[in-house]
Amino acid sequence: MSSPGRWTRWTEDQIDHIHRIDQWRAPRSFDAAGPTGTLVEAGLEVVSFASNDYLGLTQHPSVRSAAAAAIERWGAGSGASRLVVGSRPVHHELEEALAHWRRTEAAIVFPTGFAANLGVLATFGQRGVHIFSDALNHASIVDGCRLARANGAEIHILEHLDLDALDAGLRARTHERCIVVTDVAFSMDGDIASVPDLIELCTRHDALLVLDEAHSVLQEVPTVGSATVLQVGTLSKTLGAVGGFVAGPQDMIDLLVNRARSYIFTTAPSPADAAAARAALAIVDSTEGEQLRSRLRMLVDRIRPGHPTPIIPVVLGDERAAVGAAEALLARGLLVPAIRPPSVPAGASRLRIALSAIHTDDQIDRLRDALDELALTRSDR
Numbered sequence: 001m002s003s004p005g006r007w008t009r010w011t012e013d014q015i016d017h018i019h020r021i022d023q024w025r026a027p028r029s030f031d032a033a034g035p036t037g038t039l040v041e042a043g044l045e046v047v048s049f050a051s052n053d054y055l056g057l058t059q060h061p062s063v064r065s066a067a068a069a070a071i072e073r074w075g076a077g078s079g080a081s082r083l084v085v086g087s088r089p090v091h092h093e094l095e096e097a098l099a100h101w102r103r104t105e106a107a108i109v110f111p112t113g114f115a116a117n118l119g120v121l122a123t124f125g126q127r128g129v130h131i132f133s134d135a136l137n138h139a140s141i142v143d144g145c146r147l148a149r150a151n152g153a154e155i156h157i158l159e160h161l162d163l164d165a166l167d168a169g170l171r172a173r174t175h176e177r178c179i180v181v182t183d184v185a186f187s188m189d190g191d192i193a194s195v196p197d198l199i200e201l202c203t204r205h206d207a208l209l210v211l212d213e214a215h216s217v218l219q220e221v222p223t224v225g226s227a228t229v230l231q232v233g234t235l236s237k238t239l240g241a242v243g244g245f246v247a248g249p250q251d252m253i254d255l256l257v258n259r260a261r262s263y264i265f266t267t268a269p270s271p272a273d274a275a276a277a278r279a280a281l282a283i284v285d286s287t288e289g290e291q292l293r294s295r296l297r298m299l300v301d302r303i304r305p306g307h308p309t310p311i312i313p314v315v316l317g318d319e320r321a322a323v324g325a326a327e328a329l330l331a332r333g334l335l336v337p338a339i340r341p342p343s344v345p346a347g348a349s350r351l352r353i354a355l356s357a358i359h360t361d362d363q364i365d366r367l368r369d370a371l372d373e374l375a376l377t378r379s380d381r
Helices: 006-020 061-074 089-102 113-124 139-150 163-171 195-205 250-259 271-284 287-303 319-330 361-373
Strands: 030-032 036-039 044-048 106-110 129-134 154-158 177-183 208-212 228-234 244-248 311-317 349-354
Touching: 044 361, 061 271, 089 106, 089 228, 089 244, 089 271, 106 113, 106 250, 113 139, 113 177, 113 208, 113 228, 113 244, 113 250, 129 139, 129 163, 139 154, 139 177, 154 163, 163 177, 163 195, 177 195, 195 208, 195 228, 244 250, 271 287, 287 361, 311 319, 319 349
Parallel strands: 129 154, 129 177, 177 208, 208 228
Antiparallel strands: 030 036, 036 044, 106 244, 228 244, 311 349
């Protein structure tokens, strides 16, 4: 019998290493529509506090009907990239609606929010550009900065929310093109950037501000004034579908159409996803949407009063403590994921509680009681 090849040996070594440091992960099979469902392997009925479906729009009848109607009209897929095969009318309708929602001149839809960040940072992050990125930015921003570095841009990683360091960095490069990129709501800590301060700094220093608004369901649409701003978002969280978008000045959106490789060289979002997002956006921009956001705000305050986002971390530090806490909650029928390296730094393992407007009062009571019982409710964690 022949010995394994070098790539087989390397792969086995990597897998062994992940097991040795007790960080092996695999997706669960979760048969669910909305917050409740069955963990298939365990046969366990649970309430999920793991989803980013913040307003519950994945389950909204209008959103589901719009997706079904789009499949009936256009089929399951888009067939190719939009510059090759063209767009379905719903893609253009969605982009117009997104631009109106974000109060910008134009918008462009990508297959994912990850692809949107890659497209923006690789397109605008060229030789001679300095990019200032928050240390806790999402992995898609990190990878976008890596692509920009390959293009010749210089990357500067700033301590989390350090506006003084950002101001100093921009002042030191007054005559150079600069990009400031940040999450608005940070996906693991659930805290928020000071967008008005960032807009003021970028206006003063003539820097391009890239705001990743993927998780900012409870934050207002920014008033950008004379600043140059690109707003990056997803269709998969607040809007309950799949995809990403960039909204901003018309000329910058046109440049993305012509330069962003993650737009040009990939199949367009399916008509069903685009139609679902368009229907969801109509809800978000209505009285019903305001009611959903108000309910979500109330639910957040029941778990952690005043917290700015529906992402509520319980930082335990030790990986085993986080996994043990998640298992204790699961035994009570509550699915709350343990987040550990490499998703967060070593020593910062945590539970990540994600709330949705369609969680019931009883489900929130169960979660709060379980957190109290397990002594996991201290806001200073």
